[in-house]
Amino acid sequence: MHGCAGDVVEVAIGTGLNLPHYPAAIRLVGIDHNAPMLAIAEQRAAELGVGADLRVGDAEALDVPDGSVDTVVCTFSLCGIPDPHRAVAEMARVLRPGGRLLLADHVASSYAVVRGVQRLAELVSVPAAGEHFRRRPLHEVEAAGLEVTHRERFTLGIVERISATKPVARGEVRR
Numbered sequence: 001m002h003g004c005a006g007d008v009v010e011v012a013i014g015t016g017l018n019l020p021h022y023p024a025a026i027r028l029v030g031i032d033h034n035a036p037m038l039a040i041a042e043q044r045a046a047e048l049g050v051g052a053d054l055r056v057g058d059a060e061a062l063d064v065p066d067g068s069v070d071t072v073v074c075t076f077s078l079c080g081i082p083d084p085h086r087a088v089a090e091m092a093r094v095l096r097p098g099g100r101l102l103l104a105d106h107v108a109s110s111y112a113v114v115r116g117v118q119r120l121a122e123l124v125s126v127p128a129a130g131e132h133f134r135r136r137p138l139h140e141v142e143a144a145g146l147e148v149t150h151r152e153r154f155t156l157g158i159v160e161r162i163s164a165t166k167p168v169a170r171g172e173v174r175r
């Protein structure tokens with residue numbers, strides 16, 4: 001996981017598919033509200049020999065102190081979290097000044113025709129599973145006051161990867 005360092009929180013870690021990609025020298029907390037998925041993540045972490053503190057919790061109300069985390073990771077989950085605005089605000093809250101947010105998600109396509117298909121798919125996926133295809137976490141990241149340092153879109157523009165940092169305020173110390 002490029003750009004990941006120090007104290008890391010993965011929000012909505014699910015079954016831990018990202019676990020093999022973390023560098024060895026981090027301290028990882030993984031949070032998800034689905035206990036059975038976390039149990040699979042526990043097993044995966046044990047098999048990989050990855051140290052991870054996995055906790056049941058809500059992405060919209062993280063049980064993590066303000067400004068205590070170097071890197072927050074969240075992949076393919078903001079599409080299903082009921083209030084992505086609150087979730088990203090929580091991610092920003094727990095980051096230290098200078099800390100980094102790494103996001104990947106499926107988003108509204110850059111092509112109008114594909115967005116039309118996504119809109120139709122949402123007629124089923126939203127009521128059935130709370131799954132959105134046309135969100136843009138980028139807007140939530142900017143609204144949370146983070147500085148986007150890198151972003152790329154691929155697969156017809158439906159997948160977007162974002163890296164953003166929490167600004168260091170004047171007089172504040174970057175740790």
Ligand SMILES: C[S@@+](CC[C@H](N)C(=O)[O-])C[C@H]1O[C@@H](n2cnc3c(N)ncnc32)[C@H](O)[C@@H]1O
Nearest residue numbers: 012013014017032033034058059075076077081
């Ligand atoms: C599609 S899975 C992605 C899992 C993982 N991030 C990955 O990339 O493989 C979405 C995850 O979001 C979790 N989730 C949804 N809403 C949540 C919430 N409010 N708080 C915590 N986890 C949530 C689900 O339980 C599920 O594990």
